Amino acid sequence: MFYRVNMATLTITPEDGAAYKGLGGRALTSRIVSAEVDPNAHPLGKLNKLVFATGLLSGTGAPNAGRMSLGAKSPLTGTIKESNVGGAMGHKLGRLGVEAIIVEDLPQDDKTYVLKVDKDGLALIEMPELKGLNIYDTVAKLQAKFGEKVAIGVIGTAGENKMASACVGFTDMEGAPTRQAGRGGLGAVMASKGLKAIVVDDTGANNVSFADEAAFRAGAKKLANALLKHPVTSQGLPTYGTDVLVNTLSEAGGLPTRNFSVGRFEGANNIGGETLHAVCKERGGKTGHACSPGCIIRCSNIYKDAAGNVVTGGLEYESCWSLGADCGIDNLDDIAVLNRMCDDYGVDTIEMGVTLGVAMEAGLAQFGDGKAAIELLKEVGKASPLGRILGAGAAVTGKAFGVRRVPVVKSQAIPAYDPRAVKGIGVTYATTTMGADHTAGYAVAANILGVGGKVDPLSPAGQVELSRNLQIATSFLDSTGLCLFVAFAILDIPEGLDGIVEMCNARYGWNKSLDDYLELGKQVLRDERGFNKAAGFNDDADDLPDFFRSEPLPPHNTVFDVPKEELKSLFNF
Amino acid sequence: MFYRVNMATLTITPEDGAAYKGLGGRALTSRIVSAEVDPNAHPLGKLNKLVFATGLLSGTGAPNAGRMSLGAKSPLTGTIKESNVGGAMGHKLGRLGVEAIIVEDLPQDDKTYVLKVDKDGLALIEMPELKGLNIYDTVAKLQAKFGEKVAIGVIGTAGENKMASACVGFTDMEGAPTRQAGRGGLGAVMASKGLKAIVVDDTGANNVSFADEAAFRAGAKKLANALLKHPVTSQGLPTYGTDVLVNTLSEAGGLPTRNFSVGRFEGANNIGGETLHAVCKERGGKTGHACSPGCIIRCSNIYKDAAGNVVTGGLEYESCWSLGADCGIDNLDDIAVLNRMCDDYGVDTIEMGVTLGVAMEAGLAQFGDGKAAIELLKEVGKASPLGRILGAGAAVTGKAFGVRRVPVVKSQAIPAYDPRAVKGIGVTYATTTMGADHTAGYAVAANILGVGGKVDPLSPAGQVELSRNLQIATSFLDSTGLCLFVAFAILDIPEGLDGIVEMCNARYGWNKSLDDYLELGKQVLRDERGFNKAAGFNDDADDLPDFFRSEPLPPHNTVFDVPKEELKSLFNF
Missing domain, CATH: 1.10.599.10 (Aldehyde Ferredoxin Oxidoreductase Protein, subunit A, domain 3)
Incomplete structure (x- = not known):
């Protein structure tokens, strides 16, 4: 089933989606966006649409089929965007028989809406108490209201502040918002629609045949x-976990270090998967964690600090690199804190790490100074002018500070392979x-x-x-x-x-x-x-x-x- | 004669420019840039070139032939750029027989250079005392050193800070830096080359045949x-002056007002040419002022404050509009102060006015509040994080603050006609x-x-x-x-x-x-x-x-x- 959610009229219209049959996931979001969105549209304007789509195998119980697609015109790149995410929602939407949710137009007021999806259909619920909250607090409030077993996709203050690096955070199977539709600023698009969260409850659903x-x-x-x-x-x-790649890429001379100035990082082993595994084991964290139903790879993790408290989850290679090697930072605890902050504010860790690397090249902090990186990232949470520069991503940060080495293509930060x-x-x-x-x-x-x-x-x-x-x-x-x-x-x-x-x-x-x-x-x-x-x-x-x-x-x-x-x-x- | 100025080697090479014969001004800068600059070049990098070119009629004494062209790849737009400017330099370069000066590569240090041009040729002179100065102070120091009769092109702190709205300021016939090669951020390109100013003395020259x-x-x-x-x-x-257009365009419903939300400004007459003329007359300023040798139109002016002190010169329609109507400001004295500040920091008044309008739409100040606009503009002079957002122009400001109505094409602010x-x-x-x-x-x-x-x-x-x-x-x-x-x-x-x-x-x-x-x-x-x-x-x-x-x-x-x-x-x- 397809659903159109019009934020101007606050109406929800089910459709059979006949024009889009046989498509799923990225094929579906990209077809809808290319067919229905004016390529000249302002990404945060009424002409853009935000599409949530399940894949052809979602909800089936196929191995590792727990991912879903978000699509829109990107405020970061100006191109079409599909942002692919794990976590618990794809499977639940699949079980509910939801193929696509197309969020359209702009709200007429400044209210804060949650889109609830369950076996009875879709509903928009106003929840003013969520306004201005970051992701972990928002998820806690939504779980208190809708129960622990729902899947949640949510934006933080970065999204609300329309930052071009804003992601949409998704809960994993334990309900922690550790998975992100990270790239391309779709959190800002979601914010522009007045949508703070989408909550999916598949209780009683079984629409997969x-x-x-x-x-x-x-x-x-x-x-x-x-x-x-x-x-x-x-x-x-x-x-x-994916972080196993740090040593491999550093050894291969392709681990971008200190804003893509070197391909090998002397601190690689301190932040690589082997160390991550040892630290998780020593502190009672977890590796071999599955982020979505049906996953038999289980490359995710739960990272605890020295006192045994959970700091973050899903600490991936890309994040350990971007917030680590690319900033010259070799302290995994600092990286974990930065990762948690990104997940909480709701910004893409790749974009933000590369942005911090560009900021360091501009002289805003010293390469390798994890504490300074944390202070810079706090500005994003505050949406101070500096935070707005950083939150707009690496290309804008490079332009604002006149940096020459700005590793982006079409204004999106280059990931962890030089x-x-x-x-x-x-x-x-x-x-x-x-x-x-x-x-x-x-x-x-x-x-x-x-x-x-x-x-x-x-x-x-x-x-x-x-x-x-x-x-x-x-x-x-x-x-x-x-x-x-x-x-x-x-x-x-x-x-x-x-x-x-x-x-x-x-x-x-x-x-x-x-x-x-x-x-x-x-x-x-x-x-x-x-x-x-x-x-x-x-x-x-x-x-x-x-x-x-x-x-x-x-x-x-x-x-x-x-x-x-x-x-x-x-x-x- | 053509001259290549290599900032890496600090060498100057004269050429006959055979490959570019028959071209002048924009035809020349655009041919050189398109033939010699990698279109994929970072605008502030070593592959970009900054070209100064005289026109086919420069130095001849033809009526109103005092303009010259600056060309490069633009850091604002990413396109090719020709920025055309009046003032005293074009005529002098023409008399010296200079067809083009091509500034290449990047300096190997952080020194501050002045390019001196006279009948004996070109020379690079290190002047560390100019570093960090704004345009009026720089011009004063250069005139103290080289005399009152030289023509000067110079960047301010906005250029030194690599801001994408940075212009190159040029002196008029009285030696005041009231003319700008405004558009496209060429001041930042000049800064990237380590060049603070170009000084032209045509004493003893007569190379026009x-x-x-x-x-x-x-x-x-x-x-x-x-x-x-x-x-x-x-x-x-x-x-x-050009400001005569304010009332005409407002009457025609095409004067963009309050960030392009209305086409008619209720305060138009307060900032239009008729009022400007009356104020100049009353305070002993001047209209009917010629900005360059041989000008018989004389549309420029000298604007004084109520106490009779010169505030600014060359107060044009575009600036009265961008810093006025587009920000909802109807106070000509405030506009004159803003114009002077732009000329002094070295930023394009069109880009900056439109940027302030976007900033007002983002809620950083109220439309119509001239004093608040002055405070915002001061941030550009300080190069604070907010100043860097504004200094990067309207497109970046819109992106940083998530504004939907951002009047730009290819990231350059739209001028004064809706x-x-x-x-x-x-x-x-x-x-x-x-x-x-x-x-x-x-x-x-x-x-x-x-x-x-x-x-x-x-x-x-x-x-x-x-x-x-x-x-x-x-x-x-x-x-x-x-x-x-x-x-x-x-x-x-x-x-x-x-x-x-x-x-x-x-x-x-x-x-x-x-x-x-x-x-x-x-x-x-x-x-x-x-x-x-x-x-x-x-x-x-x-x-x-x-x-x-x-x-x-x-x-x-x-x-x-x-x-x-x-x-x-x-x-x-």
Whole structure:
């Protein structure tokens, strides 16, 4: 079922969504946004729409199918945006039979609304007591009102203050808001709609049907077997979490350090997954934590301080890097505090960490000074003028302070792999429809991890083809509700991929081939490219900041040298 | 003669500029930038170049040929930029035979350099005592060192702080820095090169030759006669200055008021040219002031406070509007103070006024509160975090505070004519290569003033053709060193235009037709469009913010409705 929520009239209209049948997740949000949002729209204006969509496999109990998509025109990048999130909500919405919720128009007043979704449908509830609260306090109030078992998506003060780095925080299975639809500032879009939170209660719901349940279970088993067999998904990630990558990337010379000035961090081991694992174990925290129902990878964690109190959860590689190495900070406790603050204010940790790195380059603090970083981040919570600069992200911070080394593509901060040392991911950053985004085509797998083949990370050869194939496949995966990390397994174990195809077919009674699903992935990219073109971006906008091509990165002392003309061929499919 | 000034090596290399022969002013800066600057360059980085160029008629004594061009990639817009300025320098550089000065690379230290130009050539002089000074103090120190008769171009603290609204201030014939190469943040580019000022002394110079001096004089006379005959250039502008437009535009319903929310300002008469003229007369200020040698229009002024002290000079329509009506301020004394502060810090008055209007919409001050505007502007001088937001311009300020009504095109503030009520200028804003810029194709003439024909300002019909023709002609005029205001006369008096053609031919021994010169104008636009395309902007980027198409503007209650497809046809020539 589709629902349109009009914030001007406060009306909710169910639809069958006939025009969008056969789509899910990113395919669905991107199709709706490209079909219904004026590409010239102000992202915080009445013409923009915020779409929540479940994936093709949401609610089914398929392994690792707990993710959902948020879509809109981004206030950070000005491009189309799909922000993909784990946690508990995707599965519940799937069980409720909700395919998409399309939030439209602008409120006529300054009230604070919560959208409640349950088996009886959708309702807007005014909750003025939530106004001005950060995410943890908001979640506590919502749990007090709606019970502990609901799934919650919520914005903090950063969203309310319309900051372009604002995320939407989502609760995990224990009800802690540790998962984020982080990228692209969709928290600000949600705020512009007058929506503080979405609360989903799937009690009594069971709207998931299967065309062929036995075939579905067989497919699910194939995927589960692959995940349980592949060393990355069965050992590396469960034991150490995504943060296991810190030492790997530093060793590879591709861990951006001190605002992308070096590729190897002398403090890497202090903030890497091995240390994180040891600290969690010693203090009674947790690794091997699942963020969403049906997850059998369990790469999340719960981080406690020295006194044994929970500081934060879901402390990921990207956050340990952005709030750590990129700021020269090697103290995991400081990073955990920064991560908690980001989750609480509701800002994307990648954007904020990179922003702090740019601010340090501008002289606002010393690289490596974790306490100073915490003080800077507090300004975001206060929405002081400095906080508004930082909250607007790395590109604005660079512009405000006249910094030359500003690692962004289409105004979105570049994630945790330096494109001079991991060139395949550089191709993805440059060309993806999302602004710099590692998840859009994770070439790190073949460049660094030896998963899905091997492509020399330091050579420009083969990177465009690698990124192209990954971007297509990822666009499909992002449309299923599956966690991207299943890719580690299915890239090496073909039966896992077969299982995904079989699950989709068995769920809907389709008879599609893998090629058909990859065609869907291509169509997603065409939809998104079409939107971005109409928003004013051409092929020449698909490039990295000039310093990546001119400043060699130690220790390899290489530059990004994939020819621009080759980048322009990425979407030739 | 061409000169390359390399700030990394501190070397100056004269060249004959063979590759750029036949070009001047904007044609020259735009050709050099598009040929030599990587369109992907960071505007404050080593790959950008700052070009100073004289026009085809500079130094000749032609009427109103005192202007020159600055060119670079803009830190405000990310596009190519030509910023055109009056004052005393263009004529002196012309007399010295300087066609272009190309400032390249980045300094290796943090020293403060002045570029001295005289009959003996160019020299870089270190003047640490200028660091951190604003423009009026810098000019005073430079005049103390180099004499009162030099022409000076200089940046203030806004430039030193790399603010994207930073201009380059130029001295007028009395040595007051009242003329600005205002738009596009070229002051920040100059700062990035380590250049605080350029000082030009034309003592003993006489490098201007004529292929046919008699023919040149005959042509000059034709232009002079047209200027002395047309009522706008012989009466309106000399008497009241450009500020005469305030009442005209308010009456026409096209004076953007309180951040573009209304098109008519109840306080218009308090800030218009008639009042300005009366106040100047009463206090012993001056109207009918010429800003550059050879000017026979004399639309500038010197503004004094009630005590008879000079506050500012060159108080233009654009500034009275941006710092006045657009902020709801109707006090000319407050506006004069704001104008002086902008000139002193070195920020573009259009960008800053529009930014203050956006800040007022964000709630940082009340519309109409001139004293509060002065306090806000002081933050720019202090380079406080708030000052850095404001100094980065209207687009960044809108983004930082989550404002929906942000009147910019390609991140440059829209000038003093609302495109909903003056649709021809709206076409120019949307399509020009410069970001929103009224001078690129001043359709106000035919839309409102009845000069150069008549095109109904409220109808979408004919506006694209009008703007196209003006943009072509203007690109040529901007290449001559002539003041754009000669257009008022030559649009109605063809002999004046003949005179310009004859002067160019007689100066260089050419035998070009008007069509040849218009072809040069077209080539300028092609060069600039080519650069912008390679910088990532496509035809779809040529549009106005969505509110102009959706929010009707009182009193006419019209929206901007020139179809996007028609906008895309503008450069079909």
